[in-house]
Amino acid sequence: MSTATSSPETPTAGRTLPLTEGSLVQRLVRGAITPGGAVFILLAILFIAVVWVNPSFGEPPQLIRFIGRTAPIAIAAMGQYYVIVSGEFDLSMGAVIATQVVIAGNYIGEDEGRVLPAIALMLLIGVVVGLVNGLGTTILRVPSFIVTLGTMLALGGLVKYLTGGAATGNPVDTFREIGRGGIEDVPVLDVLPYSVIILLAVTAGSVWLMRSPFGRTLIATGDNPDAAGLAGAKVWWVKTRAFILSALSATIAGILLVGYAGVHPSVGAGYEFQAITAVVLGGVVLGGGRGWVLSAAAGAFALELLFSFLNFQEVESTWRNSVQGVIIILAVAASARAWSLGRRPPSRSTPVTPAPSPTSARPGTETGEN
């Protein structure tokens, strides 16, 4: 990369970035062959396969319910995305979900007036957990794998100790409606689950966030923390915010899961690896710096579609793990190739397009001059 920009006859200098060249169709095609885009193709193929096996799955009411069911894992995957793209791991997600679910069950109880304070409390706990993870990783310099493993063990153990490992408490139905209910009598869809609305809101927020300076800095930090730090980014605070966002996503997933799964300290078990799998399936590179937030959500949907497909094919549910294992290995092996191809300069297309004269003015392309 650095050699390409320093050589005098850089073909791309003075023009826009290669990624923003060409018509919309060209850009879409180019995007689809990156791992982050390929997951959408995978999603489409899986969707067609599931509908082929079970035609009723494609009907809007069924489909919207599936999306509602998948919303918690998709939201968790987007939360995990922030942490992974900044080059870290968050293993505490499942424990955070379990904590929130148990808090909801025991604090709210049958008191409807406590719903809003409970949500505020849960969000606060999410922020605190994220802060602990983030500061432990950045200020104390403990590898995030270990910090979040520690919070996972500590939080999970505490929750199981307080509940005795059994289901306790039952939040009032209005709270469970957030995950379970929806707006009735919608024209085509029959019912619009609240979880879908929340998912859409979170997705929109994530896209906006990743286009904001924070998102750009986050990706830069994941790619090369030293370079980002030298460029003036506060690496510790950027990473800490990523951890807070991850814990908040886990909190939202927990709120939704209360409606589906009820109150049990094992509700969130395995969610962290599920979310990491989804993120990796979405073509996001472990180690940071590469990937798109929507691909992470798409990875979660692809994973759930795959499980639905296996269910419809009446594959024993015990093989689910094995299939998941094969899929993530294949996805990562394929994307390792694809990213390395994508990193190379477009050697074939450059001789065709007339390169601008190297002596011409290149406004705005060289940051050192303005």
Added chain:
Amino acid sequence: MSATTDRTPDPASTPEAATGTESRESVRRRRAARPRGAKQLDSTALIYLVLLGVVVVSAVLTAVEGRNFFSQGNVWAVLTAMSVLGLISIGQTLVILVGSLDLSVPYVVSLATVIAAGGMKGLDSNLSAAVFNTLVLCAVVGLAMGVLVSVFDVHGFIASLGVGLIVSGYLATNYQGSHGDASPALELLGRSGIAGVIPTAFIILLVAAVLVTLLLRYTRLGHHLYAIGGNREVARMSGVRTAVPVIAAHVMCSLLAGLAGLLLLSRTGVGLPTIGSQGRYDLLSIAAVVLGGTLLAGGKGSVVGTIGGVAIFAVIDNVMGVMQVNPFLKDFVRGLVIVLAVAVYARRSVVRRPPRFAGNRPSLPIPGSTTKEETA
């Protein structure tokens, strides 16, 4: 380490050593640094110091409960508890040193107990064949992971998670509940020991630790493991075939996990398809390795430190068992210990880096960084 810190300032100071005050200043600084360096303990020594502290506290707590921590039975229990996690952690050390990670160990352990118990069928005559088959199978699992990591460039986290999931699916589909029966000779091995204090399992752990330490210190493979863990590209450009050590580390890790499974089998007597995931050996072994001073990114660490980390876990678990702490609260304590211990440790290892890497520390919260950001 001390040699490099002493040597590196010299070439830097010689070009500008024209003024005597400059060199005297640097000499004084070096002298001031040296006693601090001498006082700063070696990382492994620190771990064993922590272990000593943990043992003392545990002995006091056990005495409060009216029992003796150093009684024959208790020492036996601690050493037995160390042996399984210890073997797995030695393998994990190798994998982490080379810059990878192995999350599949619990499933390999379970697989080993099930396959070995199924092969033995309670007969001594089947023992050697069953052990051989089990270890070969484990080696094949490790080989698959090693090839994925080294040849197909799959991140070790994903490769081992994926392989672990595949194995767990196989176990869940084909084995429900306990399976097979261990041979009497193996069960006898699980109960035998020296003088009723040191179990045979612990001796196996020590032998494995010594062998792996020798491998890391005195063989080409061992040195290549460190080199690749430090920087794979640099190692490759220096003429190291990077695939072989990575594969070897993964194979050895799975073999040691299989051996740990056999030790577990010698105690349980039957193969259990969930024994590994219940023990959470994946995360605990990684925690033990990091606690033992090995860098999670690879390239620095030792087996001796890992054994110290495992011992800390075993002692804490033991004392919590004596005090009859709620099993769920144990996890809470474990989590706290991991974070606190590694927090103390991780800061040190950053400080102890050679000076040429010490210059760029942009992720530290520099007070002036806000103004820098505004001007940029």
